[in-house]
Amino acid sequence: MGDIFLKRVYEPYDESDGFRILVDRLWPRGISKEAARLTAWQKEVAPSPELRKWFCHKPELFDEFQTKYIEELRTDEQKLRMIDELIHLTSEGNITLLYGAKDPVYNHAIVLEGELKRIINHIETKEFDT
Known part of the structure; x- marks a missing residue:
């Protein structure tokens, strides 16, 4: 499994980013699609409007x-499909979850990262036990 990184979409591209996935519902202001260098834009995995x-x-x-967003991530069919896609990508290499929020601590990407790591840990533990 690859690593999961978090980065503001405004931070420069790095080769170690791997798959660069924008996880915001709205396009971040002041950055072009070319400058963002995205692999994908998964707006459906972002919190509900x-x-x-x-x-x-x-x-x-x-x-x-965080509690409400985790509930959305665990119950919304579209979000569950996006999570499956993100987990699949980690089997192919690193992924970097990109977000536009100014606050690097209190934002939804941190919650999403935690949920992805929880699921991956569960999968790896289950595979190890069998």
Whole structure:
């Protein structure tokens, strides 16, 4: 399995990024598609518009946001398909989850990274046990 990295979409491309996946619902301001050097844009895996607007990047709401977003990731069929695709990509190499938020700590990409790592750990543990 490859590694999972997080990076603001505005940070420069690095060869070690592997597959560069934008995980924002909205296109980030001030960056061209060429400059972003994306492999894919998986806007469907981003928080729902309602949850995104409610959270509004307020650190004091992050714990509740995280709980609600994880619930979306585990129950929304479209998000589950995107997660499967991301996990499949890690079997082929590194992936870098790109986001546009200014805050590197309180954003949805961190939650998504944690959920992906949890699932991969479960898969690897299950394979190891058999």
